[in-house]
Amino acid sequence: MSASFTIRRNRKRPSRVLLKGDVCVPVVEDLQEALQTLANEEVKLSIDCQHATHLDGAVCQLLLVANQSWPGGSDCFDLINVSPELxxxxxxxxxxxxxxxLTS
Structure with missing residues (x-):
């Protein structure tokens, strides 16, 4: 399964970034740009891990930094649908x- 992510914007509920497959280094730059755009818009965001099979260390670091610096704090940024293995x-x-x- 190839790695990818999809952004779903929503005005009434938190927007979502859906992660899919083994999310590794080649995806990090595009994911970082997408997260930065969403942070600049100050949206509530959920990272949906339902279809993610693995998150590389670089992706984990990116999520950790995003959580720590997200506008509105950790109340506006979370992970959802995380499998027990993940x-x-x-x-x-x-x-x-x-x-x-998420660790603050």
Whole structure:
């Protein structure tokens, strides 16, 4: 499965970035640009990991930095639909704690 992401904007609910496949270094630059655009618009954002099979270390770092610097703080940025396997990886990477909450 190739890595990709899709952006779904919504005015009434948080916008979403849907991650798919093994999200690795080649996707980071485009993902960073998309996150920066959304941050500049100060939208609430959910990163949907339902179809993500792996997040590379560079992607984990990007998500960690985005969470820490997102306009409105961590109340406006979260991860959703995280599989137990991916949850364990994110915990080991320091992106989130055992409850699934993103590390501040």
């Amino acid at each position: 949850q364990e990886h994110l915990e080991r990477s320091g992106v989130c704690d055992a409850t699934g909450a």
